[in-house]
Amino acid sequence: MDGQDTAALKSLAQQDPVANVFILAHLRAVGTAAPTSGGAGIIGVFDDGVLVGACWAGANLVPVQLDPALAGAVAGAANRSGRRYASAFGPAPAVLAIYAELLELGHRAHEVREDQPLMIIDGPPSVEPNPGLGLGSLADFDRILPACAAMFEEEVGYSPYLGGREFYSRRVEGLIRQGHSLVHLNEAQEVVFKAELGAVTSEVTQVQGVWMNPLFRGKGLSSGYMSAVVEHAQKVAPITSLYVNGFNVRARSTYERVGFRQVGTFATVLF
The missing domain is CATH 3.40.630.30 (Gcn5-related N-acetyltransferase (GNAT))
Incomplete structure (x- = not known):
């Protein structure tokens, strides 16, 4: 994703401001969906030009309003980037679906924590x-x-x-x-x-x-x-x-x- 996708990403994330606080805080700090100077970026999934899901891909993978059915596309893009990820975290259905796809691509975790209550x-x-x-x-x-x-x-x-x-x-x-x-x-x-x-x-x-x-x-x-x-x-x-x-x-x-x-x-x- 790049700068022209910023408004769409913010609108997507605002659908759940608690679950998506990580990406909303990032947008608040830098003001754009464009890649950072360190090479981290945001993978977007589009349907007929409409953003329907996203995933931060930096030191970690952090899905944003991502339907588990779209995890394959995200995992493929993350794999092609060649980056090494320390973790994936976020809403359990999306994270576990991404990991299942990454596992097929040879990325094996040393620990999976499937149940982490999100509390407010x-x-x-x-x-x-x-x-x-x-x-x-x-x-x-x-x-x-x-x-x-x-x-x-x-x-x-x-x-x-x-x-x-x-x-x-x-x-x-x-x-x-x-x-x-x-x-x-x-x-x-x-x-x-x-x-x-x-x-x-x-x-x-x-x-x-x-x-x-x-x-x-x-x-x-x-x-x-x-x-x-x-x-x-x-x-x-x-x-x-x-x-x-x-x-x-x-x-x-x-x-x-x-x-x-x-x-x-x-x-x-x-x-």
Whole structure:
């Protein structure tokens, strides 16, 4: 897709602003559907000139309002690009259909997470927010970065520094500069809890990177921190969203206690 497709892509994504917050945040940031300077682009599926589905193809594959029946065309285009993808994530039917097609083309995942409840809260949290949570500061970058890396490694099973430290460090620094890093450092300057607003539009924020320092787990602190995340996020947009592994019963229980409810199901394929 290129710049002339921007309006059509935005209209398509707006059909579900929660599920499509990633691509809407991208469009908000760069203002165009054209490929990025790094070579990432958006695969569009057209029917008689009308955009009927799309998929971000950068470091990851992220389908946008993609009917699973169209997955073959997207997988074929992604395969021909020659790019290596770290993951595919988004609405489960589309992601799993893309993976089934990629599998036929020789792209085998090392893990498939088929059931990830997509949850939102659009009102005040049900638990008193922890007042210790605040915006991350660049002065604390050297404390925040290791916490982010620890979260990443726990979540996906390998270091975010694989292949180099610079890209991930820039990502974390960017989130801090944007005011999208939320953290609580205690008196000993340890990161107790942190999270990020990973994708942001005027309607929706998507919370990512939720992490509690192992030294402070099991103390009943999570719900207060997540309420504080919601409180901060709702200063930016009225709807706060996240997706969580279906097997993570403890986290799901915390989110429900805070007031999140399920509105869909995501899947993630890790290559």
